[in-house]
Amino acid sequence: xxxxxxxxxxxxxxxxFPEIGRRVKAFAAANPGAQIIRLxxxxxxxxxxxxVLKAFHDAVDDLGTSDRFAGYGxxxxxxxxxxxxxxxxxxxxxxxxxxxxxxxxxxxxxDCANILDIFALDNVVAIGDPVYPxxxxxxxxxxxxxxxxxxxxxxxxxxxPFTEENNFVPDLPKEKxxxxxxxxxxxxxxTVASKDELKKWVDYANANDAIIFFDAAxxxxxxxxxxxxxxxxxxxxxKCAIEFRSFSKTAGxxxxxxxxxxxxxxxxxxxxxxxxxSFNKLWNRRTTTKFNGASYPVQKAxxxxxxxxxWKQTKEIIDYYMDNARIIREGLKAAGITxxxxxxxxxxxxxxxxxxxxxxxxxxLLSECHVVGTPxxxxxxxxxxxxxxxxxxxxxxxxxxxxxxxxxxxx
Ligand SMILES: *Cc1c(COP(=O)(O)O)cnc(C)c1O
Numbered sequence: 074x075x076x077x078x079x080x081x082x083x084x085x086x087x088x089x090f091p092e093i094g095r096r097v098k099a100f101a102a103a104n105p106g107a108q109i110i111r112l113x114x115x116x117x118x119x120x121x122x123x124x125v126l127k128a129f130h131d132a133v134d135d136l137g138t139s140d141r142f143a144g145y146g147x148x149x150x151x152x153x154x155x156x157x158x159x160x161x162x163x164x165x166x167x168x169x170x171x172x173x174x175x176x177x178x179x180x181x182x183x184d185c186a187n188i189l190d191i192f193a194l195d196n197v198v199a200i201g202d203p204v205y206p207x208x209x210x211x212x213x214x215x216x217x218x219x220x221x222x223x224x225x226x227x228x229x230x231x232x233x234p235f236t237e238e239n240n241f242v243p244d245l246p247k248e249k250x251x252x253x254x255x256x257x258x259x260x261x262x263x264t265v266a267s268k269d270e271l272k273k274w275v276d277y278a279n280a281n282d283a284i285i286f287f288d289a290a291x292x293x294x295x296x297x298x299x300x301x302x303x304x305x306x307x308x309x310x311x312k313c314a315i316e317f318r319s320f321s322k323t324a325g326x327x328x329x330x331x332x333x334x335x336x337x338x339x340x341x342x343x344x345x346x347x348x349x350x351s352f353n354k355l356w357n358r359r360t361t362t363k364f365n366g367a368s369y370p371v372q373k374a375x376x377x378x379x380x381x382x383x384w385k386q387t388k389e390i391i392d393y394y395m396d397n398a399r400i401i402r403e404g405l406k407a408a409g410i411t412x413x414x415x416x417x418x419x420x421x422x423x424x425x426x427x428x429x430x431x432x433x434x435x436x437x438l439l440s441e442c443h444v445v446g447t448p449x450x451x452x453x454x455x456x457x458x459x460x461x462x463x464x465x466x467x468x469x470x471x472x473x474x475x476x477x478x479x480x481x482x483x484x
Contacts, residue, residue, distance in 0.1 A: 150177020263414015
């Protein structure tokens with residue numbers, strides 16, 4: 074008798090995006106002439122930078138030659154990729170890393186999920202609310218939680234509200250926790266944490282032998298000087314933090330697939346018998362056993378992101394999205410709508426006007442402006458009354474959507 078992993082039955086059905094799809098489809102069917110603009114997506118839309126595309130093509134050609142053919146590479150990724158990321162992206166921040174502390178992968182979603190392999194089940198986990206759902210659901214899947222309550226909070230997880238009152242940087246938990254998920258710049262709120270705010274978390278983690286999982290998927294979108302791009306810019310973070318990065322949003326790799334995890338050598342956990350043990354060693358063991366490396370052409374393309382030409386072109390694409398974010402932000406403000414984010418992240422988190430619920434605002438925005446966004450309540454109970462707009466769209470469409478919103482809500 075093959076028994077299933079019953080923990081999966083505790084998961085709530087993936088409700089948010091199917092429900093959005095259903096409502097948009099119904100509206101489009103009833104209003105065939107409506108020009109619907111979609112600002113709900115969390116996916117990039119611009120093509121790869123030409124220099125990155127060329128490196129990708131060249132690497133594929135390598136595979137067709139006998140002298141440049143590449144088979145299995147190192148499970149941890151090629152050193153030439155880790156080293157260029159360290160030199161071009163971490164060193165300028167004043168962060169020194171060794172290639173042995175960096176593990177190249179096929180994306181951050183898998184990394185955020187897989188990292189749980191090297192942590193005992195009885196660790197207490199703290200997760201943001203609202204949040205990127207992967208952190209929550211993967212903890213349910215491994216069996217770290219009980220059932221969800223009516224609000225959607227799982228028993229055993231400590232939820233940290235991201236609210237206007239705390240400036241979207243959560244307060245330290247009252248109970249002792251062992252693992253803390255932080256994502257800055259944040260999805261869905263688009264907000265960031267200052268060095269001082271992150272220091273508070275690093276100090277907490279070091280004082281409590283806790284580990285921070287720092288998701289930096291949007292670090293390349295930071296425009297404000299002084300906002301940390303990496304948790305390791307904070308003193309003491311190498312003793313308590315694992316960092317995740319992705320080429321997905323930075324360089325348009327959502328379909329190409331490449332990410333990385335940094336596990337510093339100083340990072341220690343505790344064994345059942347109370348001794349200290351290296352998480353880097355454990356993650357290396359896990360990686361070499363369960364993964365055979367990101368594909369060779371993908372790693373070549375990723376390295377080209379950090380070439381002079383590749384970065385110049387990639388940065389132009391990021392600037393294009395961030396100009397969209399500015400247009401949305403300024404448009405909403407002109408319409409008298411309170412909003413956050415959109416300065417250091419490609420998401421704008423708006424407070425629904427007239428006290429509407431997230432889903433009522435969704436329906437109103439769709440029926441009256443023909444614009445689609447994402448209800449904040451879909452990311453967690455504290456997202457109720459908020460709404461996410463994404464800057465990953467076509468400029469003309471973003472401008473048009475903002476004009477419609479201004480016409481509807483502007484005075
Ligand atoms: C998009 C995103 C990622 C990146 O996921 P990939 O698997 O690398 O595409 C990671 N974290 C957050 C919060 C994201 O929004």
